Amino acid sequence: MSVQAADKLKDKFGDTVLETTEFRGETTVVVKKEDIVAVCAFLKEELGFNFLTVLCSVDYMGQAPRFMVVYQLYNIGTHTRLRVKAPVEESDARIDTVCGVWGAANWMEREAWDLMGISFNNHPDPRRILMPDDWEGHPLRKDYPVQGPDREPYQGRTE
Numbered sequence: 001m002s003v004q005a006a007d008k009l010k011d012k013f014g015d016t017v018l019e020t021t022e023f024r025g026e027t028t029v030v031v032k033k034e035d036i037v038a039v040c041a042f043l044k045e046e047l048g049f050n051f052l053t054v055l056c057s058v059d060y061m062g063q064a065p066r067f068m069v070v071y072q073l074y075n076i077g078t079h080t081r082l083r084v085k086a087p088v089e090e091s092d093a094r095i096d097t098v099c100g101v102w103g104a105a106n107w108m109e110r111e112a113w114d115l116m117g118i119s120f121n122n123h124p125d126p127r128r129i130l131m132p133d134d135w136e137g138h139p140l141r142k143d144y145p146v147q148g149p150d151r152e153p154y155q156g157r158t159e
Helices: 002-016 033-045 105-116
Strands: 017-023 026-031 051-059 067-075 080-088 094-096 119-121
Touching: 002 017, 002 026, 002 033, 002 080, 026 033, 033 067, 033 080, 033 094, 051 105, 080 094, 105 119
Parallel strands: 026 080, 094 119
Antiparallel strands: 017 026, 051 067, 067 080
């Protein structure tokens, strides 16, 4: 079913679908970030992927695009999973919110912004969710200082 969903996405959205892969029974579709809301709405309304199980982001520091926003979808009726990815450039680390498609995206998008620095256009509540309001930076980025922004590097025991 996931492969069929990928084929239907290609038929419906054409060039928006950048890549499809299947590995060990898992199907992944990479789509242009500009069309993420339309793609997700189609997957939910037409193909029955009615449950957003996870929304997260990945930092591929040193590569272009640097970030990937990942949506793990589930069709409750057919017990089918589908992974959708959208590449996001470091110079424009923003993508449209899918809160209008799945309400569950709200807190997951806030977490992706808080920890990775990816903004979600038109998000209804774009404030930090895990870090304090005055925190500087995004601690899951690979270039974030391991000891924190204002800490001395760990020197180990000196006994």
